Amino acid sequence: MVNLNEMGQKACVSKYELQKLSTEVKNKALMAVADALCNEKDKIIAANVIDVENGEKNGMAPGMVDRLRLDDKRIAAMAEGLRQVAELPDPVGEVIEEFERPNGLKISKCRVPMGVIGIIYESRPNVTADAFSLTFKSGNATILKGGSDAIESNKAITEVIRDCLSKEGINPDAIQLIADTDREVTKSFMKLDEYVDVLIPRGSAGLIRSVVTNSTIPVIETGTGNCHIYVDKDADLKKALPIIINAKTQRIGVCNAAESLVIHEDINKSFLPELNKAFKEKNVEVHADMPSMSLMTGAIPATEEDFGREYLDYKISVKTVSDVEEAIEHINKYNTGHSEAIITENADTAERFLNGVDAACVYVNASTRFTDGFEFGFGAEIGISTQKLHARGPMGLRELTSYKYKIIGNGQIRS
Numbered sequence: 550m551v552n553l554n555e556m557g558q559k560a561c562v563s564k565y566e567l568q569k570l571s572t573e574v575k576n577k578a579l580m581a582v583a584d585a586l587c588n589e590k591d592k593i594i595a596a597n598v599i600d601v602e603n604g605e606k607n608g609m610a611p612g613m614v615d616r617l618r619l620d621d622k623r624i625a626a627m628a629e630g631l632r633q634v635a636e637l638p639d640p641v642g643e644v645i646e647e648f649e650r651p652n653g654l655k656i657s658k659c660r661v662p663m664g665v666i667g668i669i670y671e672s673r674p675n676v677t678a679d680a681f682s683l684t685f686k687s688g689n690a691t692i693l694k695g696g697s698d699a700i701e702s703n704k705a706i707t708e709v710i711r712d713c714l715s716k717e718g719i720n721p722d723a724i725q726l727i728a729d730t731d732r733e734v735t736k737s738f739m740k741l742d743e744y745v746d747v748l749i750p751r752g753s754a755g756l757i758r759s760v761v762t763n764s765t766i767p768v769i770e771t772g773t774g775n776c777h778i779y780v781d782k783d784a785d786l787k788k789a790l791p792i793i794i795n796a797k798t799q800r801i802g803v804c805n806a807a808e809s810l811v812i813h814e815d816i817n818k819s820f821l822p823e824l825n826k827a828f829k830e831k832n833v834e835v836h837a838d839m840p841s842m843s844l845m846t847g848a849i850p851a852t853e854e855d856f857g858r859e860y861l862d863y864k865i866s867v868k869t870v871s872d873v874e875e876a877i878e879h880i881n882k883y884n885t886g887h888s889e890a891i892i893t894e895n896a897d898t899a900e901r902f903l904n905g906v907d908a909a910c911v912y913v914n915a916s917t918r919f920t921d922g923f924e925f926g927f928g929a930e931i932g933i934s935t936q937k938l939h940a941r942g943p944m945g946l947r948e949l950t951s952y953k954y955k956i957i958g959n960g961q962i963r964s
Contacts, residue, residue: 557744
């Protein structure tokens, strides 16, 4: 069995070394790792093929297989993410604010690394590279615990990164992977608060609940995505159709895919039959309430569970509402605090929606698929936080730092 205490000790040694690295050294290493991933893509893909074949043999859903699969294009995207992170400003050392007290004390609030960041994630092996790039650039060591579904892929990617760091003269323990897939090891990792400063889960609702419930390490919760699109009575339906189809079908196995449609009753007769035709062309199964079912042939009656479900599949729920307030109420009842969108040409309605919906990201006339660190210009992301403490939404470099106060005096004592 893996020695977690030893891994924790190595990470703690590494974190103090990383905090001393200059921005130039970190950026050079990130660029080198990006090149290494591309140069070693055959090795990574060969390992990934084993994971994909095992997943298909075990009956893994198509959406999850898609999340697992790597190819030349996805590895190139991983490398590009590292290059983008290298080009971003280094948050470490940034002075957030500074001021002077009446007694002459000069106080500055400065960004610092968190230390050791643990990440538990499931089937997406690209997370391995994303997690490294962001934790490394922000001066943190990381211990990764990927899912058993992607174990061979994760090992291959981690080996490439560690080898590259060694060649750059950097402690390879900046990134460590727990290769033991035993669930008891995962539970023990959640208790490693002596060494790990923060734990970030990425994956299913079950995984996230397990980490939040069992961890003795502070957790940043990255949530599941029951994302809604509300089509208002003042929507431009020519915009609405491609936005909905993109949000639902561009990639089904991701947390920012649309899972629920809410539509104003004034336009359901003119829009739902056309949308239903587009859904059929994409093999999307519709679970609709009664007012919507009569306009969508082949639709299945929606249950309470359907309205709150993250399908990660070619399925969507549909709800008809009488106004934007009912839409907001429905969304706030069933959403997961991730990403919600309205399609409307009415600026006042859009503003009511933006202010009324409780979610990390709220869109007007755009696909929910843009909730992504890469799309936000963060280079990559460590996850989409749906909580409200410390970080919310796509988590980039700044969200992986804390801060400390530096106080400069000239002999002051407190009376």
